Amino acid sequence: MNDTPGWASPGSAPSDPSDGREDTAIPRPAGPADADEPGAKWSKEQPPAAQWSPPTAPAGGGGPVPPQQPQQNWGGGWGAPAPTAAKPGVIPLRPLGIGEILDGAVSTMRTHWRPVLAISITVAVITQLATILVQRFLVPTPQDFDPDASPSEALAQTADSVQASLLGSVPALLFTLAATTVSSALLTIVISRSVLGRGVTVADAWHEARPRLLPLLGLTLILLTMVVAPLAIGLTPGVLIGGVGGAGLATLGGLAAIPVVVWLAIRFSLASPALMLERRGVIESLKRSAKLVKGSWWRIFGITILVAILTWLITMLISLPFGLAALLFDGDFIGSIMRGETPEYSWGFLIVTGIGAVIGAAITYPISASVVVLLYVDQRIRREALDIELARAAGLSGQSPAPGGQPSGS
Known part of the structure; x- marks a missing residue:
């Protein structure tokens, strides 16, 4: 297998030479992506130096970087890697630590705030409007529970309420799925350019991402099915039995399904950037993610959990003041709770809480998307010497030497 990185435009087919566009994003490895291989190996053959040149270099200027042999990985990824490396954009071109991944996500928001906020705020507003409506x-008005109901009757009332809420929320879930798919595609393009230190407008991101939207939507549906299927298998026997015993069995089945869901989610967490940046098909992207994650599952799991906790804390810190303001704005909501009645959501309550949700999503969407893309870049740097190709793509004359006089491609 040849893991030598090749070249592909960000998220779409290479631009037609007649339109004046140039390839500017994450290089794609040449050769089959899903060929089985015992562990990650370095390619001993690099592309001929004569065929590579910076995409934006003027004619006759900015010579290519000579091929360099990658060196061993710097630690396990949690500590600080080698201190010197080329940094054309938001990350240094070498294996990344968790702090550098988070810093790269924040730097992307700070450096390219116009397209990032334009995308994330638009998507957040659309999803919140759909949710409010x-x-x-x-969503049907929740029924008041009978305090004198037997355990089986109370369980049946709870199941009916949950079922009605889920069925009523299906349209909002579909809107949210479509909107987050578009935002993920556009943000992936913005982040991939930020790695090379290049800006991008929303129009440019849309031009690059549009051909990949349908495959990305199909990939998202498959990933959603992977999450739902194990849970459905675990819950179905208890639901069919019913009663208190069925509820206990459903709980055990759901708990047993959670590790399977988590394992699948991490294993295929890098499929989206692979599909967008390497122009792969849906199945190929899933195989590509599985290959990149292999041997690093626990590391990616730890980073993913950490980022999930951080984004949850940010969301709570932003939403809490708006939630309190909504409660004060809608006095009947608190009154209903005090009277022991099921409260109804007024327009004022929904609008105030929706504003807080939009602000929180506008901040957390880009952070989550950036971490996924940067994890993808980091894994390719560790396994395929992508840092060398990124340095060439950024138009650098060479990489800063790592300690010992060797290049920092790891």
Whole structure:
């Protein structure tokens, strides 16, 4: 297998020579991506130096970087890697630590805030509007629970309430799925350019991402099915049995399904950037993610959990003041709770909480998307010497030497 990185435009087919566009994003490895191989190996053959040149270099200027042999990985990825490396954009071109991945995510928001906020705020507003309209008009009014109901009757009432809420929320979930798919595609393009130190407008990101939207939506549906299927298998026997015993069995089945869901989610967590940046098909992207994650599952799991906790804390810190303001704005909401009644959501309550949710999503969407893309870049640097190709793509004359006089490609 040849793991030598090749070249592909960000998220779409290479631009037609007649339109004046140039390839500017993450290089794609040449050769089959899903060929089985015992562990990650370095390619001993690098592309001929004469065929590589910086995409934006003027004619006759900016000579190519001579091929360099990658050196061993710097630690396990949690500590600080080698201190010297080329940094054309938001990350240094070498294996990344967790701090550098988070710093790269924040730097992307700070450096390219116009397209990032334009994308994330638009998507957040659309999803929140859909959620508000669904909660106001489609979700049925929750029924009051009978305090004198037997355990089986209380369980049946709870199941009916949950079922009605889920069915009423389906339209909002579909809107959210479509909107987050578009935002993920556009943000992936923005982040991939930021690695090379290049800016991008929303129009440019849309031009690059548009051909990949349908495959990305298909990939998202497959990943969603992978999450739902194990849970459905674990819960179905208990649901069919019913009663208190069935509820206990469903709980055990759901708990047993959670490790399977987590394992699948991490194993295929890098499929989206692979699909967008390497122009792969849906199945090939899933195989590509599995290959990149292999041997690093626990590391990627730890980083993913850490980022999930951080984004949850950010969301809570932003949403809490708006939630309190909504409660004060809608006095009847608190009154209903005090009277022991099921509260109804008024327009004021929904709008105030929706504003807080939009602000929180506008911050957390780009952070989550950046971490996924930077994890993908980091894994390719560790396994395929992508840092050398990124340095060439960024138009650098060479990489800063790592300690010992060797290049920092790891």
